[in-house]
Amino acid sequence: MRVTTDPITAEMTAAIKLLRGGDRPGGRRALEAVWAQVAHDPDPFQECVLSHHMADAQDDLADELAWDIRSLDAARRCTDADAARHQPGLTMGLFLPSVYVNLAEDYFKLGDTARSREHLDLARGVVGNLPDDAYGQLIRGGIARMAKHLDAAGA
Numbered sequence: 001m002r003v004t005t006d007p008i009t010a011e012m013t014a015a016i017k018l019l020r021g022g023d024r025p026g027g028r029r030a031l032e033a034v035w036a037q038v039a040h041d042p043d044p045f046q047e048c049v050l051s052h053h054m055a056d057a058q059d060d061l062a063d064e065l066a067w068d069i070r071s072l073d074a075a076r077r078c079t080d081a082d083a084a085r086h087q088p089g090l091t092m093g094l095f096l097p098s099v100y101v102n103l104a105e106d107y108f109k110l111g112d113t114a115r116s117r118e119h120l121d122l123a124r125g126v127v128g129n130l131p132d133d134a135y136g137q138l139i140r141g142g143i144a145r146m147a148k149h150l151d152a153a154g155a
Contacts, residue, residue: 008038008046009086016053028057045082048074048092052099055106065106072099093129100126101142108146113153120146 011034019027031054038046048071055067075092083090100123107116123143130136 008034008043011037012046012050012053019053019057024057028054031057042074043082044074044078045086047071048078048095048099052095052102055102061106061109065103065110068099068102068106072103075099091129093126094135097123097127097130097139097143101139101146104146105142108149108153113150116146117150120150 011030015027015030015034017027018030021027031050034050035054038050042050051067051071051074055064055071058064058067075096078092080091080093083092083095100119104116104119104123107113107119120143123139123146127136127140127143130139
């Protein structure tokens with residue numbers, strides 16, 4: 001599978017690697033630098049992915065939620081064709097379950113169990129789009145963990 005190597009996507013990928021590699025401050029700074037370049041007119045797919053990961057780099061729960069909401073808003077504007085331009089074969093149906101489960105986690109951490117449950121239900125509604133691979137299992141595991149948290153909270 002060929003992945004687009006435009007400069008923004010390459011910078012975003014490098015920033016995400018920093019974040020996933022444990023360098024949260026460095027990843028956040030790199031993501032902020034990419035955002036500064038595209039904020040005036042972001043490509044919807046890049047905005048969705050960048051916001052999704054920017055949320056993970058936040059220390060403040062309200063900021064994390066704001067970035068995840070931005071990711072969902074961008075995902076709703078993004079078409080499968082937009083996604084496929086960056087990675088052939090990629091669809092938004094493969095990305096939405098992760099966006100929804102992140103929002104469920106955000107709302108849960110903020111004590112809004114009703115909204116958490118709403119986004120968990122949305123994630124469950126689209127999780128069937130995921131293949132049974134490591135990524136699909138990761139997202140399904142996140143859905144299962146959120147369900148346990150909500151059940152334990154009596155929500």
